[in-house]
Amino acid sequence: MRNKIKQYEILIKDPFVARHLPETYWFHNKSLLNMLNKHQVIYLKPNDNAGGNGVIRVKSLNNGTYQIAYEKTTKQVDTSNIGSVLRKIMIWPQKYIIQQGIDLATYKGRPFDMRIVLQKVLKTWRVTLTSAKVATVQDAVVTNVAKGAEDFPLQKILQEYDQKQEPLAAFREIIDLSHQIASILGNQQAIRIAGLDIALDKIGRVWFVESNERPECSRCKLVNDPISVKKYEEARNILKRSK
Numbered sequence: 001m002r003n004k005i006k007q008y009e010i011l012i013k014d015p016f017v018a019r020h021l022p023e024t025y026w027f028h029n030k031s032l033l034n035m036l037n038k039h040q041v042i043y044l045k046p047n048d049n050a051g052g053n054g055v056i057r058v059k060s061l062n063n064g065t066y067q068i069a070y071e072k073t074t075k076q077v078d079t080s081n082i083g084s085v086l087r088k089i090m091i092w093p094q095k096y097i098i099q100q101g102i103d104l105a106t107y108k109g110r111p112f113d114m115r116i117v118l119q120k121v122l123k124t125w126r127v128t129l130t131s132a133k134v135a136t137v138q139d140a141v142v143t144n145v146a147k148g149a150e151d152f153p154l155q156k157i158l159q160e161y162d163q164k165q166e167p168l169a170a171f172r173e174i175i176d177l178s179h180q181i182a183s184i185l186g187n188q189q190a191i192r193i194a195g196l197d198i199a200l201d202k203i204g205r206v207w208f209v210e211s212n213e214r215p216e217c218s219r220c221k222l223v224n225d226p227i228s229v230k231k232y233e234e235a236r237n238i239l240k241r242s243k
């Protein structure tokens with residue numbers, strides 16, 4: 001399901017999962033003003049684009065102006081022209097969503113999020129691959145591997161990241177949430193694989209960013225242990241045979 005708002009609408013109905021969803025709306029003038037008043041950082045994203053293209057970050061600065069960042073560009077604007085500047089940057093004819101920014105945790109100063117791959121083998125979801133995607137630079141807007149982010153073993157990053165708390169507790173939370181999300185989305189859609197983007201913020205909260213139906217796993221496989229990779233391949237073979 002390449003449809004972020006649809007995923008959000010399904011998941012927000014579950015009170016336990018809802019706590020892990022950044023506030024999200026369709027982009028329009030009213031939601032823009034409302035979100036700028038509420039959050040210091042917001043993200044604008046194509047509802048169904050791939051690989052970090054077209055993602056825009058807006059930060060409120062203290063002097064009443066805003067910093068807009070996308071790809072390798074940053075601009076400063078004020079309230080009077082923010083809407084028109086954003087509209088020029090947005091990729092046409094994509095429909096955009098607007099989302100509360102997550103203050104991503106960092107590894108050696110570079111923000112990261114995580115990829116948790118689950119596969120539905122027979123009737124149950126299994127976690128197969130996991131990785132942490134660490135952005136190329138300190139102030140990166142996105143952590144997509146397609147945009148150069150580096151894959152690391154998740155356990156290494158949880159043990160070594162800059163705001164490290166309790167790695168095992170964090171891991172348990174991440175896996176538990178991923179299972180809940182795969183199972184809810186799987187009840188609504190005929191999906192057999194879910195590549196979840198899960199984020200940790202600097203104070204240790206776990207957030208759901210999005211789910212990909214056809215996650216790119218080749219590089220993620222390289223940072224996993226042989227048992228996990230075998231589990232992933234077995235699940236893939238079973239799924240192929242059952243098609």
Ligand SMILES: Nc1ncnc2c1ncn2[C@@H]1O[C@H](COP(=O)(O)OP(=O)(O)OP(=O)(O)O)[C@@H](O)[C@H]1O
Pocket residue numbers: 002022043045048049050051052053055099100101102103104113141142143144197209210212
């Ligand atoms: N609300 C947010 N707060 C902080 N960072 C975000 C937020 N939303 C997205 N990002 C960053 O941008 C990246 C890309 O966002 P997202 O995964 O939602 O879109 P995408 O990868 O372009 O979409 P798709 O995978 O559907 O093609 C994330 O991996 C994360 O690094």
Ligand SMILES: [Mg+2]
Pocket residue numbers: 051052144197210
């Ligand atoms: Mg993504």
